[in-house]
Amino acid sequence: MYPLGTIVRGSTVSDSLLSATLWPGISEMRVKTLPKFFSLSSVLAAVIASATAVLSPTIAAEPESDDQANRAGIIPVGKPVKIKAPLGLPPIPIPLDNPPTEETIALGRRLYYDPGLSADGTVSCATCHAPDLSFRDGKALSNGVDGQLGSRRAPTVVNAAYNTLQFWDGRASSLEKQAEGPLTNPVEMGNTLEGVVNYVRSDPKYRALFARAWGRKEITIDLVTRSIASFERTVVIGNSPFDRFYYRGDKKALSPAGQRGLKLFLNQKKGNCSVCHVIGRRYALFTDNKFHNIGVGADTWGTFEDVGRYVQTKSASDMGAFKTPTLRNIAKTAPYMHDGSLATLKDVVDHYVGGGTSNPHLDKEIHALAFLTFNERADLKAFLESLTGTLPPNVGPPEDLPAAKMQTARSSNSVSDHSASAQSRRRQLR
Secondary structure (H helix, E strand, C coil), X not given: CCCHHHHHHCCCHHHHHHHHXXXXXXXXXXXXXXXXXXXXXXXXXXXXXXXXXXHCCCCCCCCCCHHHHHHCCCCCCCCECCCCCCCXXXXXXXXXXXXXXXXXXXHHHHHHHCHHXXXXXXXXHHHHCEHHHCCECCCCCCECHHHCEECCCCCCCCCHHHCCCECCCCCECCHHHHHHHHHHCCCCCCCCHHHHHHHHHCCHHHHHHHHHHHCCCCCCHHHHHHHHXXXXXXXXXXXXXXXXXXXXXXXXXXXXXXXHHHHHHHCCCCCCHHHCCCCCCCCCCCCCCCEECCCCCECCCCCECCCECHHHHCCHHHCCEEECCCCCCHHHCCCECCCCCECCHHHHHHHHHHCCCCCCCCCCCCCCCCCCCHHHHHHHHHHHHCCCCCCCCCCCCCCCCCHHHHHHHHHHCCCCCCCCCCHHHCECCC
């Protein structure tokens, strides 16, 4: 049995991924037993509290954190939904305290596309993660409120449900925690958590939607971010030509060039790409969910202005390391790398052929691939292009969201992109 804290506050994404992969039925079983378990945990909590008061009367009880107060015992009350994973993907990891329902997904979808969540009503989640751009924005660096420019490329939301850590540097442990970051980042949406809550509380439509989704009148930031995360878990893409070839055995699904590129991708003595962009026997996430220094962003002295994962861990081995992104729909998510410095897939292949910019912390798997012929490089590119799948239905803007709001967000962020070289003028965005 999991510890009490794990059941009450929800499992991590990595825990859920493990359980969903190894024991597909366990999540459903545990969710069904939650009400009874919560009742038991409440009794235990009361006993412990009483014992503390008797044995240590001079010690004041530690106040419950807002996060604990918001999450304890609160789960969606609507119609449960099973998010179906497409061909080539494993079951979607679901936190115990945030099982998807029709109501939370619909609510999260509306919140995702609503620029009213930003400080000036001009930036929504979709401003930087738009469905018609494979949930990216097509820019090297994204614009936030007042046209401010961030320092990192906006990653795609596609298959973010499978990330064990979020953001390029892994600073958020779940989609729920990730959703808080852009809301309060002064360069992105520039709001406060209180400001977000006040905005949705002031809207009768939102009050009704939250009541239907969560069964309570009180709206908290926790319920806002959990709703957004529920919607984002539906943005999963598989069933690409590669998937149909590799997992269904359709020999005609992948072009001859793509098939040759796949062999190069897997060959440890050739591309060796799958060492980080993993392809499994039953599914392919195309990421190892780890962090690597691949020689991007280093200057001629091998130093980094953006040190990446190192900020979080303070480990020298993480200097200049960034999260391995998924390659799914990569043909539609240019430009590339954490700083948007590579404009095309050909540039990406050429970067690896050259072995990246040398620096003391370069990943041991990165080495020059100059022996690859021009035809082989073209085949690798053809394989990468075969990873494009189709977006699932109902992930675009909700029809009832006022068009004026959407237009405001689009107009205010039509600022032209800037050179990726002016790092000293930027503040961290992703």
